[in-house]
Amino acid sequence: MRTGRRFWLLVAVGMVVLAAAGGAVAYAVWVGPQFPLVEGTPYPIEIGEDGCPVVPADVRFVDSPGPFVTSDPSEVILCTRVDNDGDGVPEPPGTGVPPLQRTLRGPAAAQFVALLNQLPDRNGAWRDWQRRHSGLWPDAPWANGAWDSHGECFNTLMLPVRSFTYVLRYQDREAVAIIGSCHGWTDGTRTRIPITYTPPHLTDEFIALYESR
Numbered sequence: 001m002r003t004g005r006r007f008w009l010l011v012a013v014g015m016v017v018l019a020a021a022g023g024a025v026a027y028a029v030w031v032g033p034q035f036p037l038v039e040g041t042p043y044p045i046e047i048g049e050d051g052c053p054v055v056p057a058d059v060r061f062v063d064s065p066g067p068f069v070t071s072d073p074s075e076v077i078l079c080t081r082v083d084n085d086g087d088g089v090p091e092p093p094g095t096g097v098p099p100l101q102r103t104l105r106g107p108a109a110a111q112f113v114a115l116l117n118q119l120p121d122r123n124g125a126w127r128d129w130q131r132r133h134s135g136l137w138p139d140a141p142w143a144n145g146a147w148d149s150h151g152e153c154f155n156t157l158m159l160p161v162r163s164f165t166y167v168l169r170y171q172d173r174e175a176v177a178i179i180g181s182c183h184g185w186t187d188g189t190r191t192r193i194p195i196t197y198t199p200p201h202l203t204d205e206f207i208a209l210y211e212s213r
Contacts (some may be wrong), residue, residue, distance in 0.1 A: 033123045034140075038064050042189045045177040051101060052079035052167040054179035061183045063191045069168055069176060076168040078102045078206050082135045094213050108209045113168065115205055116178075119192035128195060164203045175190065 046054045074160040078099045104112055118126060130138035142195050178194030183204070184193040194202055 012124050021059065028063035028192065034126055035122050037123075038123075045186075045188045047167060047175060047177050050079075051167065052081075053179050055163070055165065055166060055179050058102055059179065059181040059183070061191055062186065062188060062189060063121060064111045066190065068119060068185075068190055068192050069113055069178070069187065070170065070173065071110065073118060073168045074105065074167045074169065074171050075108045076102075076104045076112050076206075077169070078203065078210070079167065081163045083163075084159040085147055102206075102210050104206065104209055104213075108213060112206055112209055113203065116185070116192070119194060119202075122184075122191070122193055125195060129170075166206075 041062055042062055042064075043056070043060065045056070048054045079101055081100070082097050133139070164180065167176065170176075170178040178185055178187050180186075185190045186192075
């Protein structure tokens with residue numbers, strides 16, 4: 001009789017252990033990286049005659065591991081284009097329209113690049129969102145979030161339209177153009193997700209550094 005009880009006790013304990021192990025594996029999968037580390041085909045982003053990035057008509061999602069940008073720029077340029085009437089033609093500099101280019105150099109440029117390299121990839125952005133909005137069992141990624149490489153970008157058509165792009169120039173390597181889309185900031189090789197619910201935003205950080213020179 002004792003042998004029978006011991007057998008069933010061991011069976012019960014084994015089932016509990018298996019259930020716990022299965023739950024642990026399922027949890028690890030659920031909270032682990034949700035997206036591939038490498039996706040898309042890298043593409044070049046040209047710098048136009050005005051010294052600012054030329055934004056492609058189709059900004060595709062592309063990503064790979066590693067730092068977003070190299071951390072020793074000689075200068076960082078913010079390009080601002082303003083379209084007040086929605087005709088697709090940027091307004092010329094004038095009253096209420098910021099200059100096309102503003103430039104950071106020295107420690108301010110290095111500080112801004114450090115901010116760029118702090119932007120998370122989409123797995124990091126997803127984890128950050130879950131820490132803020134979910135419990136111990138996080139939500140699955142939702143469709144058309146910034147991390148959805150197949151999501152559609154919608155133009156809200158709110159005027160005036162201001163678009164911001166960046167150019168990073170270096171002493172010993174080619175300049176790097178950075179543009180934005182609904183997926184985040186990209187240099188054509190990697191995409192990093194701005195955490196928009198944590199102000200100040202990236203361009204606000206640039207302007208603050210620019211005005212504090």
